[in-house]
Structures are given as C-alpha cells and as structure tokens.
C-alpha cells in the first residue's frame with residue numbers, strides 16, 4: 001500500500017498549480033492524480049476562445065516561470081488574446097510536463113476517511129493512504145440540467161459540456177438555452193457550422209463584457225484610472241474587480257456583501273467578440289421553457305409565451321451548480337460530514353474544510369473565497385494559501401506523531 005503526505009485529486013489548472021507549489025516543500029511527499037487538462041480537452045468546444053484575458057490565463061507556479069510567454073518561447077506556438085482553447089490545453093500539458101512529470105493519471109474511484117487521514121481507492125483497486133487530501137476535481141460533476149429536460153435522452157437534449165465537436169449539428173435545427181458565455185459561444189459555433197440556431201434565455205438582456213462603460217474606463221480615462229478600477233485578474237465589473245481580486249479581504253466581509261460581490265462578478269456574460277458572430281442568430285430574451293417532450297425523433301418545446309417549436313436538438317448552456325456531495329468518489333459518510341452551504345463546503349484559511357486535512361480548490365471554494373476561484377487566475381491565490389497552511393500544519397502533524405520535522409520551505 002502506497003503512503004504519501006498529501007494526495008491531490010485533479011490535474012486541471014488548480015491541481016497542477018497546487019502540486020507545483022507543494023513540491024517546493026522539502027521532504028513533503030505529494031502524489032497527484034488525474035488526466036491533465038482533461039475537462040478543457042474533452043468538455044469544451046474545439047474552436048472555443050478563452051473569455052479570460054491574457055494576464056488572467058497563466059496557471060500560477062512558484063517561480064513564475066511557467067507563464068504563457070514561456071510556453072510560447074518553448075514551443076514556438078504564437079497566439080495572442082483571446083487565447084484559443086487548443087493552445088491553452090497545450091500550455092497546460094506543457095506546464096504539467098515541466099512541473100509534475102511524474103503525474104499519476106489514474107482515476108480515484110473512492111475516498112474514505114482513515115484514522116490517519118484518507119484512504120484513496122484507485123479504479124484499478126490499488127489503495128493509497130494520504131495524511132492530507134486536496135480535492136481539485138473541477139466542475140464536471142456539477143452540470144445543471146433544468147427539470148423540464150429530466151428524463152429526455154441526450155440525443156435530444158444535451159448539456160454544452162457533453163460536446164467537443166459541434167459540427168455534427170450541421171443542417172439541424174438547434175435551440176440553445178442560456179445567456180452566458182458557454183451558451184452564446186456554442187450558438188455562434190453552431191451557426192458557423194451550418195446549424196439553424198435560436199437562443200432562448202430567461203434574462204431580459206444579454207450582458208456583454210467590454211461595453212461602453214468598461215471601454216470608456218479602460219481607454220478613455222487613461223491607464224491610471226483604469227488600473228484603479230480593474231485588477232489584472234479580470235473578474236468583476238469596475239471597482240468590484242479590485243475587491244474580488246483580494247480573497248483575503250473578501251472572506252472577512254459580511255456574508256451579505258460577499259454574496260452580492262459574487263452575484264455581480266459571475267452573472268451570465270458574453271465576450272464582446274461574440275456580438276458580430278451572433279448577429280444572424282435569433283435571440284429570445286425573457287423566455288423560459290415550460291415543457292419539453294420527444295416527438296417522432298425530434299423534440300417539442302413550449303415556452304412561457306405559449307409559443308412552441310419542434311426542433312432536432314436542445315443544447316443546454318445552463319451552467320453548473322456546485323455541490324461537493326456530487327463528487328462520486330467521496331464516500332457518502334465523508335461527503336455528509338463536510339459542513340456545507342447550498343452544496344459549497346465551508347472552508348477556512350488554507351482552503352481546509354470542516355473535516356480536518358481535507359481541502360477543496362477551484363469552484364467549490366467560491367462561497368468561502370469569492371468569485372476568483374471559478375477562474376484560472378484564482379490559482380495565484382489558492383496555491384500560495386494552501387502552501388502556507390500545509391507548511392504550518394505539516395510541522396504540527398509530524399511533531400504530534402513523533403516523527404522528525406523534515407518539511408521546510410525549499
């Protein structure tokens with residue numbers, strides 16, 4: 001049976017960055033599991049462009065040497081913002097080869113509590129005992145399908161995350177639900193692939209990033225004012241951007257203010273470069289689906305304005321709802337013992353949950369550390385906070401069990 005000090009589940013931006021940071025601790029045995037960048041590679045459309053800007057798309061590393069620029073120089077792949085998805089995936093794989101060449105790509109089937117930490121059971125049956133566990137398993141388990149589509153086959157109604165290749169809908173009639181980046185970009189890609197597309201969204205207007213206010217601040221008022229109002233993290237509107245860029249501050253604010261900041265920063269938005277691409281796509285705002293049923297190999301959808309359409313497919317750009325009990329690898333007793341609020345774990349400093357030595361990174365940390373954690377740029381904060389916590393606690397853990405204190409910052 002293998003043993004390690006820290007096991008990390010996940011090899012997306014958060015797991016890779018956390019591993020690179022914890023590997024700075026001499027004598028700390030860190031074992032990371034997961035297929036690198038798998039969610040980006042398999043669950044996002046091929047021709048997608050990143051919504052986050054250049055400065056907000058580096059995966060944090062302790063030496064600040066694994067940047068997008070360093071990747072470009074090493075690979076002679078040249079691109080600029082908006083970053084194409086395939087380049088970003090390749091960047092993540094390059095980061096992994098540089099920082100964690102010994103990544104264990106096997107899947108964790110089950111995690112149970114153990115007297116000394118956690119027992120990880122691999123799909124192949126092998127067991128790994130870890131004193132501390134970091135879950136950086138992403139949002140793939142949290143896809144949200146509105147109840148009207150429950151029970152319908154994926155051939156008729158599917159979530160955006162189920163598609164890599166939207167060209168297979170060429171010549172088909174597709175109804176896209178939602179007004180966030182994922183719904184809007186999928187609609188643009190479907191339209192460009194030759195599908196007949198229509199968008200339906202509950203929202204009464206589409207919020208486009210980089211509108212008149214933002215452009216005036218960025219370009220009209222000069223770089224000093226722009227820098228005062230917008231942090232390079234690129235999350236949240238003017239002013240709010242500077243607050244949410246400081247998770248240490250966010251988590252100390254009253255709960256009602258934290259909730260408001262979160263809603264303002266991660267409401268559905270579309271990148272401005274989608275406007276022109278969607279100009280020939282009909283968009284129905286203030287509408288929602290009240291029923292959906294299969295009809296002779298197609299799907300009949302009724303909206304709240306009593307209109308109906310029968311189309312080939314409904315694409316749900318309805319996003320994700322965090323609920324860590326949906327991580328199927330967490331044993332039910334362990335998942336139930338984590339203190340949660342609406343599915344989000346309550347995390348303390350160092351991203352530690354109410355279960356000692358169990359940490360959550362990425363989107364599950366949004367409720368405790370703010371909206372930055374939903375984006376790659378949050379790795380710059382989370383990896384350092386985790387490192388500080390682990391260094392401090394590793395010393396305590398080892399002293400308690402009478403082992404020599406070997407962990408120290410390299």
Ligand SMILES: Cc1cc2nc3c(=O)[nH]c(=O)nc-3n(C[C@H](O)[C@H](O)[C@H](O)COP(=O)(O)OP(=O)(O)OC[C@H]3O[C@@H](n4cnc5c(N)ncnc54)[C@H](O)[C@@H]3O)c2cc1C
Nearest residue numbers: 010011012013014034035039050051052108138362375376
């Ligand atoms: C369409 C779309 C577009 C987006 N665009 C942007 C953008 O432009 N900029 C941005 O900052 N963010 C964007 N995001 C958000 C993005 O998903 C997150 O920022 C990012 O993926 C978070 O990284 P992560 O490491 O938490 O999770 P992920 O990248 O999802 O990685 C999860 C990892 O966990 C592993 N894993 C899961 N379960 C197991 C298991 N049982 N055993 C072993 N390994 C496991 C997976 O293999 C994977 O390696 C976008 C999201 C979507 C859906």
